[in-house]
Amino acid sequence: MFRGIAKLALSAAIGLAALSAAHAQSDEKATLKLMSFGGEAQTTAIKHAIERFNKDYPNVTVELTMDPISTGWGDYVTRVLSQFNARNAADVYGTAIETFRTFESKKLFVPLDDYIAANPGYSDFAPSLFEQSSYQGKTYFIPIGWNNIMINYNRALFRDAGVDLPKDTVWNWDEFRDVAKKLTKRDAAGNATQFGYEVPSQFFFVQPWFFSNGTSILNKDWSGSNMLDPKVAESLQYLHDLIHVDKVSPIPGKETMDNQFMAGQVAMISRGHWIVQNAINAKLDMDVAIPPKKETDATVIGFGGYAVSRTSEHPELAKALISELTSFETQKEEGEGGGGVPGRKTAAETKAFLAFPPSAALYYKTLPNTIPVPSPANFQEVEKIFIRNYQAMMADEIPIAEGVKKTHEELEASFKRLASKG
Amino acid sequence: MTIFAANSPVATRAVADRPSELKRAQARAGYLFILPSFVLYLIFVLAPVIVTFLLSFTYYDPIEGATFVGLDNFRRFLTDDRSLQIFWNTLRFAFFAVSFNVGVGLALALALNRAMPSWLLYFFRLAFFLPVIIAAAFVSIVWSYFYGDELGVINYYLIQLGLTPVRWLTSSKTAMMSIIIMDVWKNTGFFMIIFIAALQGVPKTIMDAATMDGASYWRRFTKIILPWISPVIFFNIVYASIGALQVFESIVILTAGGPGDSTRSMSILIVEEAFGSFEIGYAASIAVVLTLVILLLTSLQLLGSRRWVSY
Numbered sequence: 239m240f241r242g243i244a245k246l247a248l249s250a251a252i253g254l255a256a257l258s259a260a261h262a263q264s265d266e267k268a269t270l271k272l273m274s275f276g277g278e279a280q281t282t283a284i285k286h287a288i289e290r291f292n293k294d295y296p297n298v299t300v301e302l303t304m305d306p307i308s309t310g311w312g313d314y315v316t317r318v319l320s321q322f323n324a325r326n327a328a329d330v331y332g333t334a335i336e337t338f339r340t341f342e343s344k345k346l347f348v349p350l351d352d353y354i355a356a357n358p359g360y361s362d363f364a365p366s367l368f369e370q371s372s373y374q375g376k377t378y379f380i381p382i383g384w385n386n387i388m389i390n391y392n393r394a395l396f397r398d399a400g401v402d403l404p405k406d407t408v409w410n411w412d413e414f415r416d417v418a419k420k421l422t423k424r425d426a427a428g429n430a431t432q433f434g435y436e437v438p439s440q441f442f443f444v445q446p447w448f449f450s451n452g453t454s455i456l457n458k459d460w461s462g463s464n465m466l467d468p469k470v471a472e473s474l475q476y477l478h479d480l481i482h483v484d485k486v487s488p489i490p491g492k493e494t495m496d497n498q499f500m501a502g503q504v505a506m507i508s509r510g511h512w513i514v515q516n517a518i519n520a521k522l523d524m525d526v527a528i529p530p531k532k533e534t535d536a537t538v539i540g541f542g543g544y545a546v547s548r549t550s551e552h553p554e555l556a557k558a559l560i561s562e563l564t565s566f567e568t569q570k571e572e573g574e575g576g577g578g579v580p581g582r583k584t585a586a587e588t589k590a591f592l593a594f595p596p597s598a599a600l601y602y603k604t605l606p607n608t609i610p611v612p613s614p615a616n617f618q619e620v621e622k623i624f625i626r627n628y629q630a631m632m633a634d635e636i637p638i639a640e641g642v643k644k645t646h647e648e649l650e651a652s653f654k655r656l657a658s659k660g
Numbered sequence: 661m662t663i664f665a666a667n668s669p670v671a672t673r674a675v676a677d678r679p680s681e682l683k684r685a686q687a688r689a690g691y692l693f694i695l696p697s698f699v700l701y702l703i704f705v706l707a708p709v710i711v712t713f714l715l716s717f718t719y720y721d722p723i724e725g726a727t728f729v730g731l732d733n734f735r736r737f738l739t740d741d742r743s744l745q746i747f748w749n750t751l752r753f754a755f756f757a758v759s760f761n762v763g764v765g766l767a768l769a770l771a772l773n774r775a776m777p778s779w780l781l782y783f784f785r786l787a788f789f790l791p792v793i794i795a796a797a798f799v800s801i802v803w804s805y806f807y808g809d810e811l812g813v814i815n816y817y818l819i820q821l822g823l824t825p826v827r828w829l830t831s832s833k834t835a836m837m838s839i840i841i842m843d844v845w846k847n848t849g850f851f852m853i854i855f856i857a858a859l860q861g862v863p864k865t866i867m868d869a870a871t872m873d874g875a876s877y878w879r880r881f882t883k884i885i886l887p888w889i890s891p892v893i894f895f896n897i898v899y900a901s902i903g904a905l906q907v908f909e910s911i912v913i914l915t916a917g918g919p920g921d922s923t924r925s926m927s928i929l930i931v932e933e934a935f936g937s938f939e940i941g942y943a944a945s946i947a948v949v950l951t952l953v954i955l956l957l958t959s960l961q962l963l964g965s966r967r968w969v970s971y
Contacts, residue, residue, distance in 0.1 A: 312936040319722035319938070344723050429819055430810045488809050489830040492916045503811055619937040630920030633830045652937075659721070 267297040268552045270559055273321075274332030275305045275314065275542070279515070279575030283568050284332075291562040298555060303328070311336045312618040322346055322549065329550040330559055332382070334542045335370065336613045336621075339460070342373040343615040347545035349376040353557050362566075362582045370610045371543050379543025380564050383578025385510030386539045386601065386608050387446050388526040389414075390517075395421055395432070395505040404527035405597060411450075411476060414530035418486035421505035430485065435506045436499065437477045437632060439490030441621045442611050443508045444628065445538035447473045449609050452533035455624055456649075460614035463649035471642050473532075474631055481632060489633045510540070511601060515576030518594055525595045528604055539608035541581070616656045623648045715944035722938065733945035742921055742929075750925045750950075752836060753843075753911075754904035760844045761904075762896045765851025770881075772852070773859040785856070789849035796846070800913030803842050804829075807914070829915050832922030839923055843910040847903075851896050858892035859885070887970040894969045898961055905954050926950045 274284060281304050288300045305314050315337050321327045322344075333341065341347060354360050354368065354377060367381035389404070396403055399420050409417075418434030425431050438444040448454050453469035456462065464470065481487050488495070496513065498504045500520040507513075508529065517524040529537045544563055546556040562568065566585055573580035574590045579601045585591070592598045614620060624645060631641035679687070716733055718726040737743050772784050791799070806813045807828035815825035828838040862885055870880045886893075908927040911917060917924030917932075926946060934943035 310936075312938075316722070316935050316938065323722045346723075427819055429825065433810075488811070489827070491809075491830050492914065492918065493804050498811060616937070622932060622936055626918060626920060629918045630832075630922075633827075633832075633919040635832050635919045635922070655939075659719070 263293075264295050265297060266295060266555065268555055269299045269301060270330065270552060270555055271301045271303070271328035272330045272332070272559065272563075273303045273305070273318070273328040274330075274544075275307050275334070276332075276577060277306060279577050280304070280572055283571040283575060284563065286571060287562045287565065287568040288559075290565070290567065291559055295555065295558065300559065307334075310618075315340055315618065318346070319344070322547075325549070327547045327549045329547055329552060329556040330563075331545050331547060332542060332563070333379075333545065335540050335610055336617050338371065338379060338543070339373065339613055339615045340617060341545070342378055346548060347378045348548050348550075348553060349378060350380060350546065350557070351377050353560075354380070357561065359561075360564075362584055364581075364583065364605055366605065366608070367541060367581055370539075370541070379545050380560050381581045382542045382544065382564060382569070383572055383580055384539055384541030385512060385578050386537050386604055387443055387508050387510055387529065388537065388600065388604070389506050389529055390499070390509050390513055390524055390526055390595075391506045392499070392502060392504075393523040393525050395502060399505075403525065405525075408528055408535045409530045411530050411532045415480065415484060415486075418480065418506065419484055422484075422486045430488075432502070433488060433495075433498075433504045434486035435480060436495040436504050436508070437481055437487040437490050438508050439492070439494055439625075439629065441625055442510075442538065442540055443494075444477070445609075445611055446508065446529040446536070447477060449536040449538060450529055450531045450534055454609070454612060455645075456612040456614065456620070460612050462653050463646045465642050465646035465649060471638050474628070474638050474642065478632060478634075478638060482634060490629060511579050512577050514594060514598075518576075525597050526600055527597070528600065534607070535604075536607045536609050537604060538611050539605070540611045542578070614653075614656070616652050619652045620649060623652060712944045712947050715941050716948045717945075718941045720940040720944075722940075726941070729941065733942045734949070736942060737946055737949060742924075745921050746924050746926055746929050747953075749836065749921070749923060750905060750907070750927075753840065753907050753923075753925060754901060756837075756840045757843050757847075757904040757907070758897060758900040760840065761848045761900050762851055762893065764844055764848045765896065766855050766893070768848065768852040769855030769859055770885075773856060785853070788852055791846045792849045794846075796909045796913055799842070799846060803914060807838055830919055832919055835915050835919065835923045839910050839914050842914060843907070846910065847900075851900065854892060854896060855889065858889040862888045890969045891971060894961075894965050898958060901957060901961065902954055905950065905957070 272284070272288075274280070276284075281302075284302060284304075288302065291300065292298065305317065307314055311334060314333065318327075318331060318333070318337075318341065327346075331341075331347070360368075360380070363381055367384065368377055371377050371379040371381055391404065393403060401417055401420050404417070414435075421432070421434035422430060423432040438447075445454075448470060451469045451473045453467045453473065454464055455470060457464045481489055495504050495507060496509075496516065499507045500516060500522055502522075514524075528535055544560045546553050546560065550556050564581065566582055569580035569582040569585035570588055570591075572578065573585050574588065580586045580591070583602060586602050612620070627636075627641050627645040627648070630636050631638055636644070715726065717728060717730060719729050719732075720726045768788055772781060772788075809815065809827055809830055810825065812828065814828065818825050826834055829835050866884055867880060870884055875883070906927050907925045908931065911923050911925055911928060915923045917928050927950070930943045930946050930950070933939040933946065
C-alpha cells in the first residue's frame with residue numbers, strides 16, 4: 239500500500255519536474271547531430287524522443303544516425319574517432335561502457351556533473367550507474383539502458399526433466415552443475431540431443447563466472463592482467479569441465495546458441511535482457527535466474543550512456559536533447575521494446591516491463607550486486623586476446639595453465655603498449 | 661640565319677617525324693578519355709597504397725595523428741610469436757584452396773564440356789555457379805549448421821552411419837580443412853566457367869584428327885587440351901593465389917580465426933589490428949609484408965610458367 243503511494247508520489251514528482259522543465263518554446267535555431275546505437279526498438283524510441291524535444295525546440299533540427307553495432311564496438315569506436323579527426327563530430331553520442339574509457343582517455347566529451355546536479359530527475363537512476371560512468375572523478379555519460387547477465391532458462395525443459403525452477407533463489411556452482419546434467423539429454427548412441435547449458439562464447443557473457451568466484455581477468459582499476467589469480471584458472475577449469483567432463487555444453491565457437499535456445503535444444507544460457515523480445519516472439523516459456531555463486535552472487539553489468547561532444551557548438555541544446563533521450567517516456571518505450579533494462583527505475587517497474595519474463599523484477603533486484611564489464615581504454619584488444627585464448631582453452635587446444643599464462647603475457651604486452659602511448 | 665634549307669633532307673625528315681595537328685588532336689582526345697580512369701586509379705588505388713606504405717613506418721592515432729617509429733612495426737610483426745603461425749595458416753590455406761578451386765573447377769568444366777541436352781547443361785552450370793553469387797553472410801549461416809559439433813547436420817548423418825562425429829570448427833586439426841571445403845564449394849564455380857570458355861576454344865579439327873589417329877582421351881587431354889588451355893590455367897592459378905593469400909571472408913564467417921589462432925589469416929590480423937586494436941601503423945606494416953609475399957609468389961609463378969605454359 240505504502241509502496242504504491244510512494245511510487246505514485248515519485249511518478250507525480252517526476253511529472254511535475256518534467257512539466258516545470260517544459261518551459262516556453264525556444265526560438266533557438268540550430269542543427270544537432272545525434273549518433274546512437276541499437277536496433278529498431280531503440281531507433282523508434284529515439285525518434286519519438288526527438289519529436290518531443292522539437293515541441294520545446296521547434297527550430298532545432300536533429301540529425302539522427304544509428305549504428306546497429308553488428309560488428310562489435312571496435313568499428314563504432316573507429317567511426318567516432320574518424321568523425322572527430324575529420325572535424326565532423328556529432329553533438330551527442332550514445333555509446334556503451336565498453337567504449338567509455340577509450341573515449342574518456344582521449345577527452346572527446348565534456349563533463350556533465352553540473353548538468354546532473356541541476357537535474358533532480360536523475361535521482362531515479364541507480365547511483366552505481368553514474369559511478370560506473372565516471373572517470374578521474376568526473377561524469378561524462380548519462381546512463382540509459384543496461385544489461386546484466388542472468389541465467390535464462392527454458393521452464394518447459396525444467397518441468398520435463400522434473401527439476402525445480404531456480405526462481406529467485408541463490409544457487410551455487412555445484413547445484414548448477416547438477417541441474418545442467420539433469421537437463422542434458424542423449425540419444426541411444428550417447429550423442430547430445432539437448433544441452434543443459436551453453437558455456438558462453440562471448441566476453442561479456444562469461445564474466446559472471448569470474449565475478450561469482452571473487453575474481454576478474456583484469457585488476458581492479460583495469461590497468462593490467464589478473465589472469466594469474468588461481469581463481470581465474472579455477473573458473474576456467476569449471477567451465478572446461480562442464481564441456482569435457484560433464485558434457486552438458488558444446489564447445490563454444492564463433493556462433494552463439496541463441497537460436498538453439500529458442501528452439502528448445504539448450505536449456506540454459508547466460509544472456510541479458512536483450513533476449514526477452516526474441517523469447518516472446520518465439521513463444522518460449524522462459525524465465526531468468528541469478529547466476530550461480532561460488533564466493534559471491536555478483537554478476538556483470540554493461541550499459542549505455544549519452545555524452546556531449548567537446549566540439550559541439552550547442553552544448554546546452556545537446557544537454558536538453560539528452561534530457562529528453564533519458565526521460566521517463568523514452569526509457570519506458572526502450573525498456574518495453576526490448577534491448578535493455580531502463581536506467582530509470584520507475585520505467586522498469588511498469589506493468590508491461592514486468593510482464594515477461596515472470597521474474598523480470600530480478601533484473602533490478604540484482605543491480606546492487608553487479609560489477610561493470612572490464613572495459614579499459616584498450617578494451618577491443620583485451621577482448622580479442624581473452625576470447626582467442628579462452629576459446630582455445632575451452633576447445634581443449636591448450637591446457638588451462640598454459641592458456642592462462644599465455645593470456646596474461648599478451649594482456650600485459652597490450653597494457654604496456656597502451657601505457658607507452660600515454 | 662637558317663642552318664638547313666627548308667627543302668634540305670634533314671629538314672624534310674624533321675617535319676615528317678613531327679606528328680601532324682590531327683594526330684596531336686587525336687592524342688589529346690585519347691589522354692582526355694583516359695583521364696577519368698587515371699584519376700580514379702590515382703585516388704582509389706595508388707594513393708591508398710602509398711599512404712599504407714608510409715603509415716607502416718608510423719604509430720598512428722586517429723586524434724593525435726602519425727608519429728614516425730622507423731621499422732618498429734615490422735620488427736614487432738617479425739618477432740611476435742603469433743606471426744609465424746598466422747603466416748603459415750595463410751600459406752597453407754592458399755596452397756590447398758588454389759589446388760582444389762582450380763583442380764575441381766577444371767574437372768567440372770571437362771565434365772560439362774561434352775554433348776548433352778542444353779537444358780541439362782545449363783542446369784549443371786547454374787548449379788555449380790550459384791554459390792559464387794550467393795552472399796557469404798547467407799552461406800555462413802547454412803555452413804555453420806552443417807558444421808555444428810553435436811547438433812550439426814553433417815555430424816547427424818555421420819552418427820546415423822555409425823561413424824564418429826568430427827569437430828569441424830572447434831579443433832585446430834580440422835578447422836582449416838572445413839574452411840577450405842566451404843571455400844571450394846563457394847568459389848570453384850567461377851573457375852569452372854572460365855575453363856569452360858577455354859575448352860570451347862580448343863579447335864575441334866585438331867581433336868577430331870587426334871581421335872582418328874587413335875589417340876586415347878588421356879593422350880588428347882595431356883597433349884592437346886592441357887597445352888591449349890595452359891594460359892588459362894596459369895591465369896586461374898595466379899588469380900586464385902592472389903585471392904587466397906588475402907583470404908578473409910571464408911574464415912571470418914566460420915571460425916573468426918579460431919580456435920586460438922589456428923585458422924587466423926594475415927588479412928584477418930590486419931583488420932583486427934587496424935579496427936579492433938586501432939594499431940593502424942602496425943596493421944599497415946602487416947599489409948606491406950602481405951603485399952611483398954604476394955608479389956614474390958606471383959613472380960615465382962610467372963618465372964615457373966615459362967616451363968609449362970604454351971603461348
